[in-house]
Amino acid sequence: MHYHIINVIVIASLLLMQVGCNKPSEPKDNPPEKDTIPDYYEGCTSGITNPSVKGKILFTSRRSGEYQQLFMMDPDGSNIKQLTFGDYSSLMGRWSKDGKKIAFQSDTPKTTLGIPVYVMNSNGSTKHPLLPNYYYNQFPLVGSPEDWAPDSKTILVGTCKPCDPYPDYFSLLVSINGQIVKNLRDEINKLSVSGFPFYSPDFSKIALSSIDYIYILDSNFTNLKKIKVSAGAGGIAWSPDGCKIVYGGKAETNKWGELFVYYLDRNEKEQITYHADNEQFRYPRWSPDSKKVIFYSQAIPSLENGFSHNTYIKIVDIETKQITTVIDDSTAIYPDWSWSKINE
Structure with a gap:
């Protein structure tokens, strides 16, 4: 039974804007129509770019057996190391900004609520649930780890409560010592926007995506502005230098799943991928130098080949548009690129 809710949480995190639980509507305060960020936004936020750091790639795979596990590797696909083990799945890992912690999903406790959020050290040690007694004072918080704060002490989690039979999705900011810092449900509901927020590197801004717009706000949910795009079909992420947002969307050829x-800093958008007709690109994340994007490709159904579960982790250079497949692993999914040096 718990796998029903697992799928709901994962789909909510990656595809919520495409399938749509609630179609986004105009903000209730009806601000002036804006297709670009106004001049006073001043472009980039403060960044934390580390051009000398190559970082490590964290990813989910079944390469070791039946269950999904977390692995890390170098950006060229070498030095693969397994981080989680056991007869249960661990997936959707997210590096902390300092590279010392990993937040992830683990269905170690078998419940019907979904996959709980766990935290462990970057070498796979000291694994524990983020909020041990969130539901009914006995079940841990379920959801998807979305983003870490710059201080690496708090995590933004997409979750639901209740989760079944009619899920109510919202976001929580949770400290690694197990305290709820802030519930963002009310702020997001006031915007009439569906989706989980992502913070700028300095935590001064928030970005949310819908089918038609990317919404930009101050972190206190004021100064709402929007950018006209076709987004919401594959994730969204703010670059380490604070100047760029990568998102999945629809190309002019009417194909979803492009990046x-x-x-x-110049209020312009650029398509960086041009995939084949039988695949889509999802879950984009930035390199430490803000010059490359890692993501996974997924085969999509067709009348000729039916549904394929093949997924591959790839990297695109945003300047040259050259795409490289990182590893030959057809089960690899949910990549994340550390912005700091990782001590193994």
Whole structure:
């Protein structure tokens, strides 16, 4: 039974804008129509770019057996190391900004609520649930780890409560010592926007995506502005240098699942991938130098080949548009690129 809710949480995190639980509507305060960020936004936020750091790639795979596990590797696909083990799945890992912690999903406790959020050290040690007694004072918080704060002490989690039979999705900011710092449900509901927020590297701004717009706000949910795009079909992420947002969206050829970069310093968008008709690109994440994007490709159904579960982790250079497959692993999914050096 718990796998029903597992799928709901994962789909909510990656595809919520495409399938749509609630179609986004105009903000209730009806601000003036804006297709680009206004001049006073001043472009980039403060960044934390580390051009000398190559970082490590964290990813989910079944390469070791029946269950999904977490692995890390170098950006060229070498030095693969397994981090989680056991007769249960661990997936959707997210590096902390300092590279010392990993937040992830683990169905170690078998419940009907979904997959709980766990935290462990970067070498796979000291694994524990983020909020041990969130549901009914006995079940851990379920959801998807979306983003870490710059201080690496708090995590933004997409979750639901209740989760079944009619899920109510919202976001929580949770400290690694197990305390709820802030519930973002009310702020997001006031915007009439569906989706989980992502923070700028300095935590001063928030970005949310819908089918038609990327919404930019101050972190206190004021100064709402929006950018006209076709987004919401594959994830969204803010670059380490604070100047760019990568998102999945629809190309002019009407194909979903392409990746785009929106340049905040010059209010322009650019398509960075051109995939084949039988695949889509999802879950984009930035390299430490803000010059490359890692993501996974997924085969999509067709009348000729039916449904394929093949997925591959790839990297695109946003300047040259050259795409490289990182590893030959057809079960690899949910990549994340550390912005700091990792001590193994």
